[in-house]
Amino acid sequence: MTKDPAITPELVAQHGITPEEYENILKILGREPNYTELGIFSVMWSEHCSYKNTKPLLKQFPTRSKKILVGAGEENAGIIDIGDNLAIAFKMESHNHPSAVEPFQGAATGVGGIIRDIFTMGARPICAMNSLRFGNLSSPEVQRLFRGVVGGIAHYGNCFGIPTIAGEVCFDDSYEGNPLVNAFCLGVLRHEQIARGAAKGIGNPVFYVGPATGRDGLAGAAFASQDLTEASAEQQRGAVQVGDPFMEKLVMEACLELLAAKDAVAGIQDMGAAGLTCSTCETAARAGTGIEIELSKVPQRATGMTPYEIMLSESQERMLIIVNKGHEAEVQRIFDKWDLPWSEIGVVTDTGRMVVKNHGQVVANIPAAKIANDSPVYHRDSKEPAYMQGVRAYRVNSLSDTTSPAKDLEMLLQTPTIASKNWVYRQYDHMVRDGSVVCPGSDAAVVRIKGDSLPMLPDGAAESVPAGIEKFIALSVDGNGVYVYLDPYEGSKTVVAECARNLACSGATPLGSTDNLNFGNPHNPELFFQLKESVRGLAEACAAFNAPVTGGNVSLYNQNPMGAIDPTPTLALVGLIEKKEHITTQWFKDEGDVIILLGDAVDSADPNLGLGGSAYLMAKHDVKNGLPPRCDLKKEKAVQDLTLECIRSGWIKSAHDCSEGGLAVCLAESCFSKNVALNTPVFKGAKIDLSGVKSSRLDALLFGETQSRVVVSTSADHAEQVLAKAQASSVPATVIGKVTGCCKAATLDITTATASTLSWSIPALHSLWWNALAEIMD
Amino acid sequence: MNFSVLQFPGSNCDQDCVHVLKNVLGHNARLLWHKDTSLGDTDAVIVPGGFSYGDYLRTGAIARYSNIMAAVKQFADRGGLVLGICNGFQILCEAGLLPGALIRNKGISFRCEFVWLRTGNPDTPFTCKAPEGTLLRIPIAHGEGCYFADAETLKQMEENGQILWRYCDRHGNTTPESNPNGSLLNIAGICNAQKNVAGLMPHPERASEKILSGHDGRILLESMVQFLENRKRS
Amino acid sequence: MKAKITVTPKKAVLDPQGKTVQTALEHIGFTGIKDVRIGKYIEIELEGTDREAALKSISQASHKILSNPVIEDYSVEIE
Structure with a gap:
């Protein structure tokens, strides 16, 4: 086995950990971290996992209503009651950086990740949407990215068997080199089927299910960019994450079957960003327990993987399941039925610590709740961007009125942002699952929920929803980077308003929303101002339309060589249509x-x-x-x-x-x-x-x-x-x-x-x- | 009637087929796992769409070797009704139960949209309720639906009335523009020489309820039911 | 031993991928291209040393599952 590198200030900095954060790590551990622990801290305290730059802002969002069964931040996705003992789980998440590197796989794994977030909640995913942004479409490079992203979404969603029923695509120079790929998924379940991502029950075995772990995505998680060093030589083998929708379909079916096995599952969590690390510490932190795992039992695809690599790998389609003791055979039976790899890798403990062993030797020992919950929180400086003054002073009367309105309409209808997106959505299977009532092409999509949309019941259990039930859910996703750039507060209100208007036009009342904040570097006070004002606008508007935010995702550092992208909050709104006739x-x-x-x-x-x-x-x-x-x-x-x-x-x-x-x-x-x-x-x-x-x-x-x-x-x-x-x-x-x-x-x-x-x-x-x-x- | 809908790893239209057969048409329908070896009490078999085995190697190539397909072959050899939809059509071709093969769409990318079909030979269990020339509006959703067979096979199929559905325009003309995937002779679906096994790329189970923008697909499933009822009676 | 199997679409079968790649090649300035066919290449690691037996069994596998004789040709090489 290769020897771990020594912890130096350079190595700490390469992990994106500031000197103050490092001091905090020393305090939490009471000693110096080893290499594996440093890696674990670096991903857990990244913006993606910790929201350290945005936590104070996100508190403004309305997050409660009588209908919310699982709220923002509690679990992988929020859950809303839609009546008759039915509930929906939904969330949106970005995969911007991976899609910029490899559009097809980047977008595909984005879809895979959000689908996992939904079935982790015990819900059966029934539809997907996406919000995409690219540079000017006249550029061949932008065309390549656009083609790749759409192809990747189609590949994953179509093969998995989920209808991609709505979406939006915008083109603007500000996204040149920095495409935005925000993927949304919605699932449905009965109230009693809500699954939790908590490592409950001291002594319960911890199972790893799904394909073996490779070095996928390693380079992306901890090292954004760096010189080739001894440590990074290993990292460089970390290739692009490759999605396998077929595998995910099997993993989902097996997980839903296992969740239906009476009393078998104590907790379940997908392995997304920083896979094994995030899933183990978060589940232990949520339950207030500890967790101990043995890495030699983790199925491995590559030989000679180090503990650091195994813990930080982002191999796709893997799940962590905490099984109630005595039900181990159920896991074996169901995962063998689906020909899926599984392995018992650890146990829930009462120590409150996340202990990772490799061949019996402790390679990480960290207080789980501390790393999951005590991440740093930053109140960044904000300053109104200089350009705003010019924006406020601008008057349209400096331009003469049109003299060619007939031509103008023809031109506008051909603008890629306004033009029909049939080239996109005809590549997506938007009809599978027999629920697509209003397909892409109208203001909002409408999907039907019916009895067999639901996850299976335990053997012999009585049905808890009325026979022949049908519900109609409307969905829309919207964003307008230009408006938000020109007026972050007002523009963000408009994003929500437009989305809600789309729902109203389809006959639906909002139930809740999920947002994706795509912004530039928060260390830049002008860019942080955009973020801060935008969240204020979004929060106010979500409250006005009774659309509490049930979760979402923050993607910062969307910078390209020309500067930052237009600040682009995207919002997905989900609503209920009371009667079929109202569609x-x-x-x-x-x-x-x-x-x-x-x-x-x-x-x-x-x-x-x-x-x-x-x-x-x-x-x-x-x-x-x-x-x-x-x-x-x-x-x-x-x-x-x-x-x-x-x-x-x-x-x-x-x-x-x-x-x-x-x-x-x-x-x-x-x-x-x-x-x-x-x-x-x-x-x-x-x-x-x-x-x-x-x-x-x-x-x-x-x-x-x-x-x-x-x-x-x-x-x-x-x-x-x-x-x-x-x-x-x-x-x-x-x-x-x-x-x-x-x-x-x-x-x-x-x-x-x-x-x-x-x-x-x-x-x-x-x-x-x-x-x-x-x-x-x- | 008792329908059996096959379920391979990666099937994803299996539940849709069961839904329509059971909840819309009111028949018995159950899922059969690919590892099963017997069809049990079955009047007709549906091989549903999806991406069996991820479509790895070739669409339908791996599924044809599953346990259940041996039982389906026996069932078909005894005259049992078998309908393959989309991936199911690809599997039946790979299994040799239907002639020809499905290859990559001419336009390369996946296509999901409603298309027009014109029914051919009305003298089969799958078309008996639709007079020749009936126009159907049914969606497709596939990346590899371009039908191919050698010239000799095509000729035989045509003479023998085995070409059951062709892509056409809204007036029933089989034009190149109305062919979404480059299929030879605009072929959307066919049957075997004995006329008890059929396959088509479009999804009748997605067009069997008014609320899903159309119910033209029902006539296909209802034809099968009518045929089975007549056969039971006689 | 290693078996190398090449599967290509039959001449009579439309190969839209090949056509697209051909156009792309011509587009970016590669001249003199007559035709492009895109197939697949499969490697199988084998136990044992009997090349003839291996060739026979892999050819069978190629005919039975690795290719579809209706639309594809194959060639097998043992190394």
């Missing part, structure tokens, strides 16, 4: 239906009239400037509540939120976004009259991104009721037109006070929008 989609349904705009056409109090930070400003004028649209949470809530009430009253045939690209893009999408099969889009036309709407600028009226707007359509009979309801709720509502003829001759006609009537062919617009990504990528 609503964004496309117009029938000729003659009345089109109503809920909310103000243009926010006249906004000096930029909704154009600050808009897709239009960037695409047409190459300007990323100006305060983004204001987000009045009260107003927004009123619009969303109204939309929902009208949907529940049965008056609404379609509802689509106005976001990137403004009203014109929203109307165009409402005309052409329904697609029933390959080469079979369904077209409707619309005749829109905005001549009664006051706006000093045509571009602001058509492409401005004023918040709190929803375009709904209703049968002529119900239009009056919608308007009356709007008036009663003090929400502005304007009849702006009618749905017109279908098929190939459909047109979108918009009359305004300032320009002659604009008319676009719907099939032509559709073709630009639908094919834009494929034309670049194929």
Whole structure:
């Protein structure tokens, strides 16, 4: 066996541990750590595992509601009651850095990791989403990353058998070289099936299940970058983590089967970042127990692995299971059935310590609760970024109004961020599991939960949910780095508002949310300011929409050679649709239906009239400037509540939120976004009259991104009721037109006070929008 | 009717098939583990979609050697009804129960979307409720669904009425644009010469309820039921 | 002993991966490429020293499971 290197200040620094943190380690141990222990501390106290830079900020998030059964930070994922003894578990997590290095495997293992977080809770994963960001798509390198990431997500999700049912993809120069890959998974379970990641029961055996441990991901965990040293020579063998979705599918089925075996499992935890290290100390810390493991019993793929390597490996698809004594044979029976490796590697102790032995010799001995809970906490300095002054001073009236609105809409619909993402989602199996009620392509996806979505019951146990039960869950994920860059607080509120609006348009009430904070280096006060203000905005908005945060993930240090990425909090919102009849989609349904705009056409109090930070400003004028649209949470809530009430009253045939690209893009999408099969889009036309709407600028009226707007359509009979309801709720509502003829001759006609009537062919617009990504990528 | 749905490591449409057969169509359906050696009391076998054995080596290549497939082969040889869907179709081809093979999509990447199918020979247990030329809208979800067989085999299959479903446009024309994966002759699904074993790439079990944007897939499963009922009666 | 098995798509079978790689090669300036076929390469470590017996058994395995004779050809080398 190779000899461990001596602990020097350089080695400590290479592990990302500061001198103060090292002092703390000396205090906790009462002695100098050895090499393996140093590695353990370094990963446990990384931002990823400890949230040391963000803990004080994250406290602002609303995290409670009557429906929350497992809250943020308690376990791998939060759990929310959805009624009838059913519950959902969901979470989002980033895999940005691995995806930058190797897009396909980086994204694939990101999906694998989040799926494990969900079935670790005892839930059966039933759908996935993702939020992706890349640089400018005209660059071949960006195309390579985009193709790789989408391919990796497809590979893992499709093979595993989980529908990837929704997502978002944005392109902006700030993500050049630093793509963002945020993966979300949702699972379902009965209340009594919630599993805990705690090493309970002194004397209980600890099992390792899943594939053998290799040197995968070693280089990524502790050493971000470093010179080649004696120690790192070993590390360099640590290759890219490779995902095996087939293995994960088997591990999940076996784990759910074991969890259903009565009284067999005391605790279960996946091995994610810093695999064996994190799972052993966290489970012991949660239970207030100790844990002792023997590394020679850990299945190993490579020969001559050191304790340091085994403890820090990030080999995928592995689980740690604490089994109630006397039930060892169950583990053997079930994992043998699935032809999966398993090994009894240790025991729960009453010492409160995490003791790691290798061939009987102690190689680490650390108080578990201290390392898991007493991680350092930093209150970083923050300073408003210098650019903000310019942003506040910017006025859109320095640019002349558009004289080519017809061309502008065509251009916007082809912008990669706005264009149809069919090139992406047709690579994802988004229908497996027979639950995909609204597939990608509408504001929010809707998934059906049915009896057989659930994890299995113990043999002979009585069913605890009503027979024939069906529940409908709506999901949406959103982010807008440009808005947040230009105004971290206001922009972050908008992220939540838009996401909630998507849910409202689908007929759902929010249940809870999960967030992923993608930011730059927190040591930079200007970047920390973005983070701090953004969290404040997110927290306020999540509270306003009754969407408590049940968990999430922080990814800092998203820096590239050109600087930091745009600060990008992404938010995934999950909501419940009460009745099947309330499920609503964004496309117009029938000729003659009345089109109503809920909310103000243009926010006249906004000096930029909704154009600050808009897709239009960037695409047409190459300007990323100006305060983004204001987000009045009260107003927004009123619009969303109204939309929902009208949907529940049965008056609404379609509802689509106005976001990137403004009203014109929203109307165009409402005309052409329904697609029933390959080469079979369904077209409707619309005749829109905005001549009664006051706006000093045509571009602001058509492409401005004023918040709190929803375009709904209703049968002529119900239009009056919608308007009356709007008036009663003090929400502005304007009849702006009618749905017109279908098929190939459909047109979108918009009359305004300032320009002659604009008319676009719907099939032509559709073709630009639908094919834009494929034309670049194929 | 009693349906048996096979379950290999990596199958992931097994529960969907059981759901539709049981909860939507009201028949008995149970899962059979790949290590089982007998089908028990079975009227028809469904080989479901998924990624059996991770699709490693070749799609369906490893599954065909499982215990249960020996039983399926015997069952088919005695005239039992066997339907392979997606990965199940690939397995049946690998096992030699159906002619030809499925190779990588022409466009290389995985495709998941609804497509149009035109039914062929109505004189089989899988199509008896759909007159020739019936248009069906059913989703596909595969990376290796491009059907290949040599010219001689194709000719025989055509003469013998074994090509049961072809990709087509919304008007029923079998055009190159309507072919999502490059399959020869736009073939989406076929049956064997004896007409008791069929396979197709599209997923009828995903299009059997109105709430899932379509129920055209039911006609296929209902055809099997009608055939079995008639056979039982006679 | 080691068996090296090469599996390639039959000439008559469409090979979209090969086509794509060919286009990519031409794209980045490699000229004179007539055709690209992409197959797989399998290595099997064997016990014993009887090369002839090994060749026979590995050829059988190649025919039976490692390749699909409908769409693929194979060649076996024992070393």
